[in-house]
Every structure is written in C-alpha cells, then in structure tokens.
Amino acid sequence: MQDQPKKIISPFKEGAEEENALAAGKQNQGSRENFVCDDNTTAYTPMDIYAAKEAMAMDAENSNEGGGSEPGSSGSDSTAGSFGGPGGPRVPVDFDVADDPDDSDDSGGRQAGDNHTETRNTTSATPEKRPSVLDELRTYSLNEQVEDMLARKRDAVFVAGRLALAGQVTVFYAGPNTGKTLITLHLLREAIQSGAVTQRVFHINLDDDFPGLIQKAELGNRYGFDVIGSEVFKSPGENFSKLVDMLIEEGVAAEAVFILDTVKKFVNVMDKRDSTAFMTTCRRLTERGGTIIALAHVNKNRHDGVSVPAGTSDLLDDCDCAYVLDIVGEEKVPGGILRSVVFTNNKCRGPSVPSATYSYVKHDEGDYVQMFESVTLLKPDEADRIREENARKAAQAADQTMIYAVTDLLSAGELNQGDIIATLTQSHGFSRRKLTECLRRWSRPPGEGGLWQVRSGDHNRRLYYVTA
Incomplete structure (x- = not known):
C-alpha cells in the first residue's frame, strides 16, 4: 500500500486544501529524525513546509557526497539517514512494479505475491510544482478593486454634521449631561431632512429611563428615526453581533445607521479582549457599507483640564474617527442656561473637521424637545470667543485667593510691584513666581477682563492700582 501524500490546509480560506507534493511528515520540535511520513492528513503551516524543503535539500546534498548506502547494500540499511542521509531511519515505500513503466513484468523486481518492502531515498522523485501560499495570497489583492474602491470613496457622505462619515465607526466620548445624545440626534435629524442620509436610522437606547425613551421616540416619530430599547437588546453585545x-x-448592511447609546452597555470597555471582539463586529458591518456612531464615556479625572476617553485604548485604536466632547461655556439666558460644547478630534480617517462647537439651551423646566430644537452650530469666531471667555473664567477661579488679596491691598491706594510681593508673600505665604504671574495676568483694561491696571512710576517702577 503506497503512503498517501500529506495535505496542506489553506490559511486564507476555510476548507480549501492543497496537495502536498513533498509527501513528507511533520517535523517535530525541529528534529529531522521525527520528520516521517504517516497516513494522517495534517494541516501544515508555511514554516512546516519550509522546514521539510530544507531537510530534503540537506539529505540530497549528503547523498551526493556519499553519505547514503553503499552500492549493493541492502535497501533497508538502518544506518542510512532520514531521506537518504546518515543518522536516522529511511522512509518505507511500498514498491509497485506497475508504477514503473520500464518494469512491466516481475523480472529484476520482486516476485509475484512478494510482500517485500524496500526503502528508497524520497528525493529521487521530483515533486510536482504547486502554487505557493504567496500565489494564493495574491488572489486576495485589492489592486484589481481600486476603481470600485475609488467610486465608493467618492460616494462618502456625512451623516452627522462634519463629524461622522457614512460607512465608518465614529465614537463620541463625553461626560454625563454633556449633551452627546441630544446633539447627535439633532445632527442626524439635519442629515435626514437634507437627504444626505437615506438609510434607516436606529437609535439603540440602552442608557435612558422610561420617560427618556418616550421623549426620544416622540422625536423619532417627528423626524424619521427609530428608537430601540433594552427590552429588545436584553444581551446587547450578543444581540448586536447576531443582528450584524x-x-x-x-x-x-449598507442600508442602516446605528447610534449605540452607550458603548458600555454593549461591551466591557475595561476588557481588551471584549473590546477587540466588539470592534471586530462593528468593522464587519462597516466593511459592507453600514454606519455606526458609538456614544462613550470619559474618565472622571481630567488630564490638564481635558477629558480623557474611558476604558482601554482598543475602542479608540480600532474606530475610524473619534471626538472628545467638553463643555466650554455656560451663561445665563432667559428661560435657562446657554451651554456650549466643543467636539475635539482625537482620530480621523477622512475629511472630518478638527473641531466643532455646538450650543443649546438647557431649559429650567427640562423640556427635551425645546433643548433639541435649540441646538446650533457656532461660527468659528463665536466659538473662539466662548473658549477664550471660558479659559479666562477658569484661570480667574484658579487665581481667586491671590486676586482677593491683591485687590484688598490695592483698595488703600496704588502700590509698586515689589511692595505687593513682599507684603503678600509674608502675610499669605504666596509663591513669588505665582504672585508675579497673577499680577501681570490680570493687568489689563476692565473691558478686556482686567482686574487692575499698571503704570510706570519713578525709576520705571511698576505701579498697580484699581479703578473705581
């Protein structure tokens, strides 16, 4: 019975098999002595095949140098090496005279019915050339799909302002009550009304109470999106994977836009394995034209005054686009508080904007529909003004203790910088450097946010004073 050649399982396509022309066994722990044939079908890796070829080449070289059996010696000489080289067993091969066209009868061969098994050097048979794993890999090349990919790229449209593109996974990170759901739904409403979004839009809302679900569903009825609650997604991660x-x-898949509210309901964002598996599911959808906007949380602690995405980095690493939302301004207006929120880009694959600032009125009576209708994109100069004003307020809050001390000291009359610093460092224990910075930071006209002013005195001394 002739040994059957091994099989190589394709690493690219499940179930695809390629015959192994080497007819060799699997190498065990790098030992050529254990590299023997058997009748099992084995899935070889490219490294297994490479090792087999190397072993055969070495045995062929040893055979040519006289390392094989002497002429006339028995074909079963146990001193012959593996594949004809010294130091290991030969591979047994069952001779069948019918396989040799020159031996059509039994003369010179074994007698009829003889079960004698001889050994021969396996390198004597030239393997049939087969396509390599690189040839198969090339069949998956995207080079032939460039025109189609370019067409799809030209068709890309924004589904939420200039922040989220169709066919991508976009993540909005924000703290509680920032307005991430409010602004996201408003932007999708605009895209639906303008005709930019023709797909079905589904807000999978797993983060709201019952009244909140009613509010979102009412908006959905009015503006053309569907709200899905937790009664449908009882096991959110598993349910969403099956839906995909x-x-x-x-x-x-290309006919749907999903808002996942919030991500932590679908996956444990603190677990790298879970996060990677979840993003793989999202990627499978977007590769077929689907769109996902995922709403996620930020850490409680800020870094240098800036919000930081919560969880492991896998969500941010594997998405296409990500923004971090921060409240940059609040001011009292009739009926409530005007809140400004900046979207700052952390990652981008496409023409999304680096930042955008939206405002809305948080009404005293908590009317969600009124808040929804009040969402407005601020112009760059207005957004800059709000950011500067917010930065000024933050700096003033940080300096408040020193500001009180300086204004109280200056209420008695103007003083030079040296006297102010000497007095307050002694009485309040302020740092000389920080006090000097505070004096200069707030030395400007009142209309520009200044708290005191400065003039030059005798000998170029800096004299500080408070205007009435």
Whole structure:
C-alpha cells in the first residue's frame, strides 16, 4: 500500500486544501529524525513546509557526497539517514512494479505475491510544482478593486454634521449631561431632512429611563428615526453581533445607521479582549457599507483640564474617527442656561473637521424637545470667543485667593510691584513666581477682563492700582 501524500490546509480560506507534493511528515520540535511520513492528513503551516524543503535539500546534498548506502547494500540499511542521509531511519515505500513503466513484468523486481518492502531515498522523485501560499495570497489583492474602491470613496457622505462619515465607526466620548445624545440626534435629524442620509436610522437606547425613551421616540416619530430599547437588546453585545450577521447575510448592511447609546452597555470597555471582539463586529458591518456612531464615556479625572476617553485604548485604536466632547461655556439666558460644547478630534480617517462647537439651551423646566430644537452650530469666531471667555473664567477661579488679596491691598491706594510681593508673600505665604504671574495676568483694561491696571512710576517702577 503506497503512503498517501500529506495535505496542506489553506490559511486564507476555510476548507480549501492543497496537495502536498513533498509527501513528507511533520517535523517535530525541529528534529529531522521525527520528520516521517504517516497516513494522517495534517494541516501544515508555511514554516512546516519550509522546514521539510530544507531537510530534503540537506539529505540530497549528503547523498551526493556519499553519505547514503553503499552500492549493493541492502535497501533497508538502518544506518542510512532520514531521506537518504546518515543518522536516522529511511522512509518505507511500498514498491509497485506497475508504477514503473520500464518494469512491466516481475523480472529484476520482486516476485509475484512478494510482500517485500524496500526503502528508497524520497528525493529521487521530483515533486510536482504547486502554487505557493504567496500565489494564493495574491488572489486576495485589492489592486484589481481600486476603481470600485475609488467610486465608493467618492460616494462618502456625512451623516452627522462634519463629524461622522457614512460607512465608518465614529465614537463620541463625553461626560454625563454633556449633551452627546441630544446633539447627535439633532445632527442626524439635519442629515435626514437634507437627504444626505437615506438609510434607516436606529437609535439603540440602552442608557435612558422610561420617560427618556418616550421623549426620544416622540422625536423619532417627528423626524424619521427609530428608537430601540433594552427590552429588545436584553444581551446587547450578543444581540448586536447576531443582528450584524443577519444584515450581512441579507445584503442590507449598507442600508442602516446605528447610534449605540452607550458603548458600555454593549461591551466591557475595561476588557481588551471584549473590546477587540466588539470592534471586530462593528468593522464587519462597516466593511459592507453600514454606519455606526458609538456614544462613550470619559474618565472622571481630567488630564490638564481635558477629558480623557474611558476604558482601554482598543475602542479608540480600532474606530475610524473619534471626538472628545467638553463643555466650554455656560451663561445665563432667559428661560435657562446657554451651554456650549466643543467636539475635539482625537482620530480621523477622512475629511472630518478638527473641531466643532455646538450650543443649546438647557431649559429650567427640562423640556427635551425645546433643548433639541435649540441646538446650533457656532461660527468659528463665536466659538473662539466662548473658549477664550471660558479659559479666562477658569484661570480667574484658579487665581481667586491671590486676586482677593491683591485687590484688598490695592483698595488703600496704588502700590509698586515689589511692595505687593513682599507684603503678600509674608502675610499669605504666596509663591513669588505665582504672585508675579497673577499680577501681570490680570493687568489689563476692565473691558478686556482686567482686574487692575499698571503704570510706570519713578525709576520705571511698576505701579498697580484699581479703578473705581
């Protein structure tokens, strides 16, 4: 019985098999002595095949140098090496005279019915050339799909302002009560009304109480999106994965836009394995034209005054686009508080804007529909003004103790800088450097946010004073 050649399982396509022309066994722990044939079908890696070729080449070289059996010696000489080289067993091969066209009868060969098994050097048979794993890999090249990919790129549209593109995974990170859901739904409403979004929009809302679900569903009825609650997504991660499978199977993945509110309901964002698996599911959907806007939280602690995405980095690493939302301004207006929120880009694959600032009125009576209708994109100069004003307020709050001390000291009359610093460092224990910075920071006209002013006195002394 002739040994059957090994099989190589393709690493690219499940179930695809390629015959192994080497007809060799698997190498065990790098030992050529254990590299023997058997009748099992084995899935070889490219490194296994490489090792087999190397072993055969070495044995062929040893055979040519006289390392094989002497002429006339028995074919079963146990001193012959593996594949004809010294130091290991030969591979047994069952001779069948019918396989040799020159031996059509039994003369010079074994007698009829003889079960004698001889050994021969396996390098004597020239392997049939087969396509390599690189040839197969090339069949998956995207080079032939460039035109189609360019067409799809030209068709890319924004589904939420200039922040989120169709066919991508976009993540909005924000703290509680920042307005991430409010602004996101407003932007999708605009895209639906303008015709930019023709897909079905689904707000999977797993983060709201019952009244909140009613409010979102009322908006959905009015503006053309669907709200799905937790009664449908009882096991959110598993349910969403199955939903993606069904959309892909039916070929309708590109017809859906999903708002996942919030991500932590779908996946444990502190677990790298779970986060990677979840983003793989999202990627399967977007690769077929689907769109995902995921709403996520930030850490409680800020870094240098800036919000930091919560969880492991996998969500941010694997998405296409990400923004961090921060409240940059609040001011009292009739009926409530005007709140300004800046979207700052952390990652981008496409023409999304680096930042955008939106405002809305948080009404005293908490009317969500009124808040929804009040969302407005601020012009760059207005956004800059609000950011500067917010930065000024933050700096003033940080300096408040020193500001009180300086204004109280200056209430009796103007003083030079040296006297102010000497007095307050002694009485309040302020740092000379920080006090000097505070004096200069707030030395400007009142209309520009100044708290005191300065003039030059005798001998170029800096004299500080407070205007009435």
